[in-house]
Amino acid sequence: MYVTEESNLLEQLKSNSNKETAFRELVSLYKERLYWHIRNIVKSHDDTDDVLQNTFIKVYKNIHNFNGDSKLYSWMYRIATNESLTFIKKRAKQLQITNEEFQQFAIDNLKADVYFEGDQIQYKLQQAITTLPEKQQLVFNMKYFQDIKYKDMSQILETSEGALKASYHIAVKKIEAYLSNN
Secondary structure, eight states, rough: OOOHHHHHHHHHHHHHTTHHHHHHHHHHHHHHHHHHHHHHHHHHHHHHHHHHHEEEEEEEGGGGGGOOOOOOOHHHHHHHHHHHHHHHHHHHHHHOOOOHHHHHHHHHHHHHHHHHHOOHHHHHHHHHTTOOHHHHHHHIIIIIIIIOOHHHHEEEEEEEHHHHHHHHHHHHHHHHHHHHHH
């Protein structure tokens, strides 16, 4: 989306008369990208749908707070990321397990997920990703699966580009080591 288009959409989102139409357009533009971003974090299709819905509700309710310091999609990705991490923490707490145990639980259930279209290699990659610390998982998923630029990722995760590059490099090395040992 071009900057002028984004600013026009943002203007419509903040106006009371065009807000509903503009929001439908926003959802149409970003739902697939945000779905896959969330799916890479929470793993389950059904959970992803719930988190995606919560993300768009937050975007709708808080669009007036968006000040334009970053791109609109960066702001929405930050919300989606936070909603995903909150979901994992809440679900882990409900099950009285750690976040890491919940992620392993999600991976174990991935093969039974009718929406998971990956083969054994994809499944192994998902297992490897869950062994990474949270920040490295986010950086790896955003770079590897969505090819998000470090500059944009820096706005989404509120971390320097250098730190993100280092995290990605370390994550790749850990994943390579995991895959060669399993």
